Amino acid sequence: MENQMPTCPVETTLLLISNRWKVLIIRELLTGTKRFGELKKSIGHISQKVLTSNLRDMEANGLVKRDVFAEVPPHVEYSLTELGMSLKPILDAMYVWGENFKNKQ
Amino acid sequence: MENQMPTCPVETTLLLISNRWKVLIIRELLTGTKRFGELKKSIGHISQKVLTSNLRDMEANGLVKRDVFAEVPPHVEYSLTELGMSLKPILDAMYVWGENFKNKQ
DNA sequence: CTGTATCCTTTGGGATACTG
DNA sequence: CAGTATCCCAAAGGATACAG
Numbered sequence: 076m077e078n079q080m081p082t083c084p085v086e087t088t089l090l091l092i093s094n095r096w097k098v099l100i101i102r103e104l105l106t107g108t109k110r111f112g113e114l115k116k117s118i119g120h121i122s123q124k125v126l127t128s129n130l131r132d133m134e135a136n137g138l139v140k141r142d143v144f145a146e147v148p149p150h151v152e153y154s155l156t157e158l159g160m161s162l163k164p165i166l167d168a169m170y171v172w173g174e175n176f177k178n179k180q
Numbered sequence: 181m182e183n184q185m186p187t188c189p190v191e192t193t194l195l196l197i198s199n200r201w202k203v204l205i206i207r208e209l210l211t212g213t214k215r216f217g218e219l220k221k222s223i224g225h226i227s228q229k230v231l232t233s234n235l236r237d238m239e240a241n242g243l244v245k246r247d248v249f250a251e252v253p254p255h256v257e258y259s260l261t262e263l264g265m266s267l268k269p270i271l272d273a274m275y276v277w278g279e280n281f282k283n284k285q
Numbered sequence: 286c287t288g289t290a291t292c293c294t295t296t297g298g299g300a301t302a303c304t305g
Numbered sequence: 306c307a308g309t310a311t312c313c314c315a316a317a318g319g320a321t322a323c324a325g
Contacts, residue, residue, distance in 0.1 A: 082224070084278030085207055085271060091281075093198050094317075102190055111287055119187070122319055127288065148286040149325080161280065165273040166190060172270055173189025176196075179263070199297075216307055227299055232308065253306040254305080 091136050092162065096121060096129045098169070101155065101162055104139065108154040138162070196241050197267065201226060201234045203274070206260065206267055209244065213259040243267070 081087040092098055096118070103109060103117050115126055130153060133139040138159035144150035155162075186192040197203055201223070208214060208222050220231055235258060238244040243264035249255035260267075 081278070083207075084275045084282065085203060087278035087281055088274040089200070089203055093200065093203070095194070095198065096318090098190060098194055098198070102188075115287095123288075124290090124320090125318055128317090143287095146286095147325090149288075151287060158281070158284070162277060165270065165277055168270040168273045169193040170189045172267060173186070173192035175266065176192055176263070177189065201298090220307095228308070229300090229310090230298055233297090248307095251306090252305090254308075256307060 088165070091133075091138065092165075094129070096125060097133060098166065100126070100129055100133065101138070101159060102166055104153060104155045104159065105163060105166065108152050111151050111153065114153060133159070193270070196238075196243065197270075199234070201230060202238060203271065205231070205234055205238065206243070206264060207271055209258060209260045209264065210268060210271065213257050216256050216258065219258060238264070 081090055092101070099118055099121075100114065103114055109117070111126075111130075114130075115121060115123065118126070130139060130141070134141050137156055140154050140156050142152045142154070144152070186195055197206070204223055204226075205219065208219055214222070216231075216235075219235075220226060220228065223231070235244060235246070239246050242261055245259050245261050247257045247259070249257070
């Protein structure tokens, strides 16, 4: 889908966050800025490679900001841009629905 | 992700609708009951196999109802269950966000 | 600590042919 | 019309090793 023109706004949104990890990354960053290692730990079972590549995508799409501190050892902080934060209503709706679903199981 | 226990409601929701097609299928069914062929045509570029398998998943998860009419030629109607319809707020949020995103491009 | 590189496996999806 | 069956491909993801 990455190379296709979205035909509607829903598809536009899907293009940017519909994979296994991006929504979870956004959820973590909604609680505030996090270092790479913190992010990896808080998400849990994500691999380094996958976390990096998703962060790169999201940075390219303007959802995430990456700040590199010129230190040794390296120190990198990730945070949501305004655009990234504007995804919160979607996450909230997903949270509400997921909770309701679990109660019906 | 299909075999993993979701650790939070957001992940529960992701489990059920985070792929390339399910959200689009739901969007179509939110406008009302549709036959298999109508659904395929309105989504556009989806293959028969993929549409079928996604519908089967969604039926198993209680999002979609499948009604088979004993006719020749076959006649099958798909509609959202109440649970499926309850996803509407998520779709709405995705629509709003996608529109906003496009305006900023 | 925060990556990149490489290789491999799994999954989703596409194309085509065929069927009740 | 609404599928199923088969084969194939591409993309996502996992594991591991290595680097600045």
